[in-house]
Amino acid sequence: MGDVNRFAMNQITAGPTWGFAESLTRYHALGIRGVGVARERLLEYGLEAGARLLRDQGMSVASYCFGGLFADATGLRLNERVDDFRRMLDEGAAIGAASVVFLAGGLPDGSVDLAGAQERALEGLSRVIPHARDTGMTIGLEPLHPSTCAFRSVLVTTGQAMDWIEQLDNAPELSIVFDVYATWWDPNLEASLARANGRLSAYHLSDWLRDTQDPRLDRGMLGDGCIDVRSITRWVEATGFSGFHELEILSERNWWRRDPSEAAATGLERYEALV
Amino acid sequence: MGDVNRFAMNQITAGPTWGFAESLTRYHALGIRGVGVARERLLEYGLEAGARLLRDQGMSVASYCFGGLFADATGLRLNERVDDFRRMLDEGAAIGAASVVFLAGGLPDGSVDLAGAQERALEGLSRVIPHARDTGMTIGLEPLHPSTCAFRSVLVTTGQAMDWIEQLDNAPELSIVFDVYATWWDPNLEASLARANGRLSAYHLSDWLRDTQDPRLDRGMLGDGCIDVRSITRWVEATGFSGFHELEILSERNWWRRDPSEAAATGLERYEALV
Numbered sequence: 001m002g003d004v005n006r007f008a009m010n011q012i013t014a015g016p017t018w019g020f021a022e023s024l025t026r027y028h029a030l031g032i033r034g035v036g037v038a039r040e041r042l043l044e045y046g047l048e049a050g051a052r053l054l055r056d057q058g059m060s061v062a063s064y065c066f067g068g069l070f071a072d073a074t075g076l077r078l079n080e081r082v083d084d085f086r087r088m089l090d091e092g093a094a095i096g097a098a099s100v101v102f103l104a105g106g107l108p109d110g111s112v113d114l115a116g117a118q119e120r121a122l123e124g125l126s127r128v129i130p131h132a133r134d135t136g137m138t139i140g141l142e143p144l145h146p147s148t149c150a151f152r153s154v155l156v157t158t159g160q161a162m163d164w165i166e167q168l169d170n171a172p173e174l175s176i177v178f179d180v181y182a183t184w185w186d187p188n189l190e191a192s193l194a195r196a197n198g199r200l201s202a203y204h205l206s207d208w209l210r211d212t213q214d215p216r217l218d219r220g221m222l223g224d225g226c227i228d229v230r231s232i233t234r235w236v237e238a239t240g241f242s243g244f245h246e247l248e249i250l251s252e253r254n255w256w257r258r259d260p261s262e263a264a265a266t267g268l269e270r271y272e273a274l275v
Numbered sequence: 276m277g278d279v280n281r282f283a284m285n286q287i288t289a290g291p292t293w294g295f296a297e298s299l300t301r302y303h304a305l306g307i308r309g310v311g312v313a314r315e316r317l318l319e320y321g322l323e324a325g326a327r328l329l330r331d332q333g334m335s336v337a338s339y340c341f342g343g344l345f346a347d348a349t350g351l352r353l354n355e356r357v358d359d360f361r362r363m364l365d366e367g368a369a370i371g372a373a374s375v376v377f378l379a380g381g382l383p384d385g386s387v388d389l390a391g392a393q394e395r396a397l398e399g400l401s402r403v404i405p406h407a408r409d410t411g412m413t414i415g416l417e418p419l420h421p422s423t424c425a426f427r428s429v430l431v432t433t434g435q436a437m438d439w440i441e442q443l444d445n446a447p448e449l450s451i452v453f454d455v456y457a458t459w460w461d462p463n464l465e466a467s468l469a470r471a472n473g474r475l476s477a478y479h480l481s482d483w484l485r486d487t488q489d490p491r492l493d494r495g496m497l498g499d500g501c502i503d504v505r506s507i508t509r510w511v512e513a514t515g516f517s518g519f520h521e522l523e524i525l526s527e528r529n530w531w532r533r534d535p536s537e538a539a540a541t542g543l544e545r546y547e548a549l550v
Contacts, residue, residue: 147421156461209425
């Protein structure tokens, strides 16, 4: 059964209601000791003040979300995003994040060149790895659901993430952020997770609603959808992962419209029962 | 460049406007000689009359859509769907279809047992293979996009379709209906198509819109999205496929609201330019 000491809340689950400090206080009051930090909330509050607040409350940073989007950036734009991701690695180090979450990006507008987009993502990654080494941070490659391939992530499976890591010489600075919502449908899932042994740096939980209205912003609460979270968690733990089980629900039509305390309390309750 | 003699229109592209006979007449007038037949339209018109009309107009049946949905059928329901698919094989034989399209089905309501759903699909397939042999028909396994996994198809990649065919002893009655919309994002696509050498029985074309509103009913016109149809068609042809290139656009918010002649004329024009 899920153990609250392994449970984390991603700040994005609170929707727009809570800022950085309020979400920490509220989650802490529920006995939660891990948090997925949303970059814009942290920077709005201030990096140093945020790092101090995390320390003072004894909150660990399960993941720092998110940067990258190299695949759809061409020319100077790619340079800017590479620089920005280096800054994120500095920020991640300042808050002691378990990983800095990397999203690949989609296709440039009007393009059909999927292979070219993937190459740009790899090129950008090769340029940020040295800074990850310098800062002692790990870059967490997060495959997203194939329905986001056009506009958000040309990285869509766990096996592909392992292929990319191999193409980048198995750099120890690279890891995988594994999200059940993005990957549950994958017929190679169990085998790909076995292959990712020792490579997971974060684990994101939510559920896939049968009647989902949007591939990105209509995620469901644990237990409300069709993902076998218990089995998948077993495979995740078998990779040697011992970090947080982090609830990350982007939900425009439901949870973001409610008091964010509800998502946290319900999430924790479901986690304890289901995972 | 695309050759009209290889081009087919799937009747569903016409939306609800045209019945079986009208779509044949209209497509024929555009010089099109292949058609993907929608079962409910054929049966409404009458099987024998429909078969005769196809023959009289010299129209070939690129695919016969669709049956199956075994994965989410439990108990007696599965028996009914198996029986129904056997009838579809008879109908497919009567109209000389290149294949009878099989969709796997999703998860039963409330279930999280993806492996169980896949097993039911395989069990049902094993029960219809003998009738495919008797009728001389091929069963075309069509992987659908992973966003349909919950409610429509637990079969989501070309590689997985080949795995299923292997698990069914490489029965010669099994083939793959390959759809670019469902598969374009797959990092293993080229390799999986190479593996599917000689196994393709139909090829469905449409495009993935960057701002797609629905995973199932918001497909785009060739050239309006981000699929590299030309490269994928090359890989398809390299499997030895020599059948029709069939335009199948489910489009609630655009093409289904227009005169269906537009989708056919535009589709043919784009096909000649792009494929």
